[in-house]
Amino acid sequence: MKTLLGRPDFRTLFVALTVSMLAESVLVLALGIWVKDLTGSDGLAGATFLALSTPMLVAPLAGWVVDRIPRRAIFVALNVITAVLLLPLLAVRRESDLWIVYAVAAGYGLSYIVLGATVSALVPELVPADLLPDANSALQTVKQALRLIGPLIGAGLFSLLGGARLAAACAVCFLVAGVVGMMLGRRQRTIEASETPARVTWASEVSAGLRHLVREPALRKVTICSALSMIGLGVGESLYFAYVDQGLGRDAAFLGILVSAQGVGGVAGGLASARVVRRFGEIGTVAVGIGLFALGSLALVQPTLWLALPASVLIGMGLPVSMVGTNTLLQRRTPAHLLGRAATALDALVSGPQALAIGLGAVLVGAVDYRLLFGVIGVAMVFVGGSLWCARRLAPSVSSAVPDDAKAPAAS
Template sequence: MTKVRKLLSNRDARLFMAGQILSTFGDSALWLALGIWIKMLTGSASAAGLSFFMLALGTLAGPAGGVLADRMRRRPLLIATNLVTAALVLLLLLVQDGGQIWLIYVVMFSYGLSASVLGPAQTGLLQTIVPEDLLGDANSVMQTAQWGLRLITPLLGAGLLVAFGATPVIVGDVVTFLIAVATLLALRMRDESPTPSEQHWLAEAAAGARYIRDTPSLRQLTKVGALIMIAFGLSETAVFAVVSQGLHRPDAFLGVLISAQGVGAVAAGVTAAPVMRRLSEGLLVALGMAGAAVGFLLLTASSTTAVLVGAALIGSSLPWISVGIMTLFQRRTPPELMGRTDAALNVALSLPQTIAIASGAALVAVIDYRILLLGVATMAAVSSAYLLTRPEQRRSAGAEPKRTESPASAV
């Protein structure tokens, strides 16, 4: 707790993390509500799952977003992107019936494009604001707080949608974007302009991927991260079937499952940084993936209790996986490459996830969702076993030094 108190004593770190946490709160309420909204309008689980596919599809613009994050001042970039995204979300107020769900898909795709800029810029700015020895604690605090808020977000989003329609959820998300902008404006840090580059933007975009390729520990985490994202992607639409076919519950019960995930995530988030310091980032990720494997198996049960426990285990896996991967990348990557490396990682994870979400939406219509979840659990178990056998992942946190960017590495 000493390190957490030290982290929270940093005014800029406090403001930045609070803004991002609240913005994520609004996002999670909206995304879940939109999936349920589409299901209510169309009666189709596949159509609902397609909204998550459109979101993931937009994130494939990550390489371009990474270049922007490394070649522009990050705070103004974040402010502008938040404001534009808030305006796009307001377009959802135009949706009135099932014939207009295409507009939801357009907004979700645009949301993905926004995330391809926000993600790398946020990661790079956090790396600048927070001292290196506190990065793990910062990531852990953000994950814990975000999932803590998600304990009420799903129920709030689903409840507002059922009781009053989508308008309160949409407006609420816009407000959280504006709060994020306000916290960014309040930062006292010096956001210096990056050194101009004479390279073609394609060469700059490739630098992050090259850095991952040439750093064994990051390359290994990226490989298993892609596999686990396939697993999570396939499960996106299957969860709707778990609720309706396995538990015979109304669609809004999905909010209860997401809240159960939140309970597990909060419990795991509190322990992420201490466990990571005792073991390593890679082993933390491996343990998280093992927990996810057990959780996916439990989702195949017809018992509400078993499914809720499975959801909690899946939730508990998320902070450990996320904190471990993000902290290792931040510690091993030079600041001038952070945006592009983060973008390359996001593409490596989101591309297979995008394909998996689309495949899952199609597969759940033709095969038993339990078979799909058994395959998902196997992927998570294989990912965990792979990391546990890699000697690079057993090194103590921060053992591998950063390299600085050079012209040769950026082309």
């Protein structure tokens, strides 16, 4: 971490992202609380999260934009645009203004997708290949820490300031992040026209990232296994209420303790993930993360308090470990001019099934014993993680040079 923060450009990005991620962690929950406060409806409050995720449908187009514009410029512009985007929330006063909240949520969801792809593509321009695990680990650690404290801060600030003032405070944070981002060095690589093969259709350009994920063996394997693990994680999220109520015999508020335990695990996983990448390689690291999901799910089959907290910590650890392994592999095995499109394609393929799985879990828990479902998820994740572990030699170790075929532009 000290070596990374000694690099001025990464230090600048780290500070800017910390500020913007703080605003994001506060804002996402606050929008749902605001809708609930305006309408009294749990369903309408939940629809806020649907509005946030709807822009995933245009993720491939977002990746194409990231690969066509200098990433430093996109990073700065996105934070400033997001700050401006939040300003209409200052006009929200009553239930009839609900459409403004949903519109802003959808716009922010799109900004979030583009920013994620931009950061994935920008980090390799700021640090050498051997420091990519450390950079991704540092960013994941901050993200997981903010996931732990952000909702508490957001709920507290919403009660203290109200929705409009909280939106203004978040807008200031995004504006500060944009200003800090302007301090990034101007040596970042721009996308040259010669890197784009001539005489290709716009559709083939947009889908190039997806084709790269399918054609590259290591990325294909990790994408499939990550999507399967996120399906298991999504179904599992819908089982927690039954686990707390029927299994532990506690009220729903106890779920907050389990979520906090996941957050603690997330921070620990973020801190440890760079070492795991160096020890087992990127594919092995993703396998370890899925293995942690599996152990946590199997532990939840037996509803006892002494297993509930450790299981939640294990599940929380699994996410950043898997993400750091996946992001590092993507950055090392993808040509620079494709990184934006490949990142958004990977995000859509992994996050989309997870969102659907949450709904599937909500249906299944009403018909099947939650303990059986946790057991099935755990066993399935053992096989998925084991399959990935056996395939870890598909990618060279982090200390190895990027192979020539990953440096050259992929044929479209």
